[in-house]
Amino acid sequence: MTSFVLATANPHKAEEIRALLDGVVLLPRPEHVPEVVEDGDTLEENALLKARALVSATGHAAIADDTGLFVDALGGRPGVWSARYAGENATYADNVAKMLGELAGVPAAQRTARFRTVAAVAYPDESWFVVDGELEGVITDDARGENGFGYDPIFAPTGLKGRTLAELTAAEKHALSHRGNAFRELAEALAAR
Numbered sequence: 001m002t003s004f005v006l007a008t009a010n011p012h013k014a015e016e017i018r019a020l021l022d023g024v025v026l027l028p029r030p031e032h033v034p035e036v037v038e039d040g041d042t043l044e045e046n047a048l049l050k051a052r053a054l055v056s057a058t059g060h061a062a063i064a065d066d067t068g069l070f071v072d073a074l075g076g077r078p079g080v081w082s083a084r085y086a087g088e089n090a091t092y093a094d095n096v097a098k099m100l101g102e103l104a105g106v107p108a109a110q111r112t113a114r115f116r117t118v119a120a121v122a123y124p125d126e127s128w129f130v131v132d133g134e135l136e137g138v139i140t141d142d143a144r145g146e147n148g149f150g151y152d153p154i155f156a157p158t159g160l161k162g163r164t165l166a167e168l169t170a171a172e173k174h175a176l177s178h179r180g181n182a183f184r185e186l187a188e189a190l191a192a193r
Helices: 011-020 044-059 092-102 171-178 177-191
Strands: 004-006 061-071 112-122 128-139 155-157
Touching: 004 011, 011 061, 011 171, 011 177, 044 061, 044 112, 044 155, 061 177, 092 128, 112 177, 128 177, 171 177
Parallel strands: 004 061
Antiparallel strands: 061 112, 112 128, 128 155
């Protein structure tokens, strides 16, 4: 079985991906590999940039992902800029505060949004493929819940009666999340190869 270097340096994402790709041999991102500049215009471009950079640095096949939150009332922002929404060194709390500020006064019916994750696999022979997953929902008026990370405390998936991703258990979140959907599809694609 092929092993893959996991491109993310984000420990929260790495934990989720490892849980979702149970049975796939994932090697940790080497500490000497610098952060990859995510200057693509799309999630696909950024995921491939990261995967290819890890292949180049390690000689191993690599798995990378990029996730964006697309908010309809904000014209699809922050999208590809989700991690840097409140600035280059923004914390999760900074990004959440900025979004809640920009959506202040926007009625609940107009706070629709979707998370989208693109997962990319790149190989040393320069072949590659991508898969994606989405999750529809709304942005809440305030942050709720202690689980998850990023925008999870203000994103309520459709059909969960207002519960945010941060109010779900890890198992509940993995079963329906954008990242869960993308990495389940990735696991199927890897198994079929």
